[in-house]
Amino acid sequence: MGYPHKVLRSTGAGAVSATLVAGAALGLAPAAHAAPTVQAPAIGTATSTATGTASAPGIRFVDIAGDGGTVLKANVVTPAAAADGTRRFPVIVLPTSWATPQVEYLAQAQKLADSGYVVVTYNSRGFWQSGGYVEVAGPQDIADASRVIDWALANTPADPAKVGMAGVSYGAGISLLAAAHDPRIKAVAALSGWGDLIDSIYSGRTQHLQAAAMLGGTAYLTGRPSPELQRVLKDFLGSNLAKEQELIAWGKKRSPASYVDRINDNGAAIMLANAWGDTIFPPNQYASFYEKLTGPKRLELRPGDHATAEATGLLGLPNDVWTDTTRWFDHYLKGTDNGIDREQPVQIKSRSTDGYEGYPDWKAVGPTRKKIALAGTTTVHANVDSGANGGILMLSNALDQFVQVPPVASVPLLPRRYATVWQSEKYGTPQQIRGTAQLHTTVTSTKESGTLVAYLYDVGPLGLGKLVSNAPYTFHGQTPGKPFAVDLELFSTAYDVPAGHRLALVVDTVDPLYIEHNPTGAQLTFSSPAADPSYVSVPLREQ
CATH class of the missing domain: 2.60.120.260 (Galactose-binding domain-like)
Structure with a gap:
């Protein structure tokens, strides 16, 4: 397991077990362990869920074929104006957060649809009823995002010139990685995500125990961790220094910062939002990633912990993060002159006072x-x-x-x-x-x-x-x-x-x-x- 001296006692399987118990106490039910790879209809088709009807006007529950034909459970919300079949609308794709079901974004999806967007939200592979294994924003997850865009362009009144992606946490990371690999994506809102995965959970060459154990535990509770992820968790939580370089390479492959030149070349407008106290993806690494972006960009930092700043918006309540997300897409997908491009691109809120402070760049924040x-x-x-x-x-x-x-x-x-x-x-x-x-x-x-x-x-x-x-x-x-x-x-x-x-x-x-x-x-x-x-x-x- 690396070296013989003492490490913190609650490591490895013990830490994961403790997290499983905590997750059970919070009411997280285990995901159904269906076959990990399920063939879905070919791109260009959709099937309804077992209910056979939409749960609300404008909402459909569909299966989308992801990379390799893996079934991705998804929701599609279309504007009421799409009923006449004569118009195309900007489309926003929302991958779910880590361990969350496909209904996560329905409140925001409906709001976006009401304002003129086609919205497709899908359950990331390996979690809940989607097929495949949890790959931690690996190549298959990136390919899934492109397959969902393909499906949306073939099956909804989506405008191929106006494609956006957004997400919270895991969905944020996948959205940024997809923007590096798919030039059709013109705008991204990455909320509580990561730029550098290693600098997030291994900063200072120190394993962030509670963060890694929580991620691992909830993956077991709600999904099917891939064999590779199981090995990575074992080596990481077990302090296996012999595997350190492999772990770093694994994390860098899943870090948007590793592909920042591609993101810049593709030219997507990138909005990043995070909390000062994020104990999973600390703000340092996001700010560093932001500074490397050369296209249209915005950085917002507020009080809170991981995903707490945008949480009320997921319930449909007023929320600054989601308000600015909508403004970002309105400008960069619809072309609305709402002034967001003329505001100071770095917007922060102190933990001690109300109100926002604007800065021209990150370096100007604490001169x-x-x-x-x-x-x-x-x-x-x-x-x-x-x-x-x-x-x-x-x-x-x-x-x-x-x-x-x-x-x-x-x-x-x-x-x-x-x-x-x-x-x-x-x-x-x-x-x-x-x-x-x-x-x-x-x-x-x-x-x-x-x-x-x-x-x-x-x-x-x-x-x-x-x-x-x-x-x-x-x-x-x-x-x-x-x-x-x-x-x-x-x-x-x-x-x-x-x-x-x-x-x-x-x-x-x-x-x-x-x-x-x-x-x-x-x-x-x-x-x-x-x-x-x-x-x-x-x-x-x-x-």
Whole structure:
């Protein structure tokens, strides 16, 4: 399984099993385990579901032949104006999110149809009643998207010159990958997705345990993971370093960032939206991907966790993300002059205040940097959670979104044997943090491998720290007793520190969100050599 020293105990099958239990508690029913590959009608035909009738006017439930003839369960919603059969309409294709059934987008699909779009939503292969295996946005998933477009052009009044794709999470990733491979796609709205899959769940060379276990567990509950995915999950959660390069290659093949030149060449207009606290696809990797796009583009970042910012829109309720998604398609598919192309392309909302801030690009978000010196030499003992942590997957940052209660820690009470703490002076004026804080320090380990987790806290007068950002970092192959430099980007955020508060940088070695690689008895020493001082660089908005 890689190396013999200690890793976080809830790994591998145990973590997946725990997730299965949690999923069952949430009411997720196992998918029917039908034959994984089912021959569907040829492209250009459609069959009804067993009901034989649409569930509402304008909605049809159909089978679409995906790559290799695999059945994809789908819904088709057409505008009322299509009844006369004389017009063609822009078409939007919506692949479902991970582990969700095909009805996920029906509320938004109906709204889009009412405003003049043909909408085809389909259950991604391997999940629920669609055939095939879960391939994690692999080549077959990309080919499926093109087959669905083929079907829509042959079986609906869809305009072949006005094709768009959108989706939440898994649907977002598939949409971006499809835009790199199918030049017919003219506009994409990728909500809570990923640009770089490896940088999402393996950032800092550290496995994001809860994220990977949740994805794996729900795949088993609601679908049929492919043999390849089963091997990848086993190696990833089991910390099999011998397979690390294979894992990275597997993830890069499924990362839109690997195909950014194709996306740019095809010229699709790309809208990206994500949450600051996304514990599955952190915002850093999305912002980095956004900067590499050269065509029409937009980046929106808001408070919340994975897919929580757009969740109310899936229920048909008013929602900023879906409103802007519709505006994006209206402009780039219909040609509507609604001004979205003239707005600042980077739109962010602080976790602390209402209202949006517009910027010309990502680099302009936090142009001023203030360094907090991390002076002195401190040593921490590994393998024990100090009490500083990044919270609970999907829950903690959702609480921050709705009631502004992020994960907290009493900074004065953190045990200095297991955590090292540096604090700034008290600020006389509010500090508007915008962007990506960066840690630079020197570490000396008693072992050749290890993990550290950095946390940036907003500390009030009573010492209670509210989590601003965090990130893990794992190293292997270091010489025990020999210092080495560590540079770590914390997850991007927008947070306002009140006057009279201070910032604290805390580093420990254990966090339930991540797999840690500290051998038993390991110690980490943090120092600040005169020739290479340690610091945390905090990005601030110009005021």
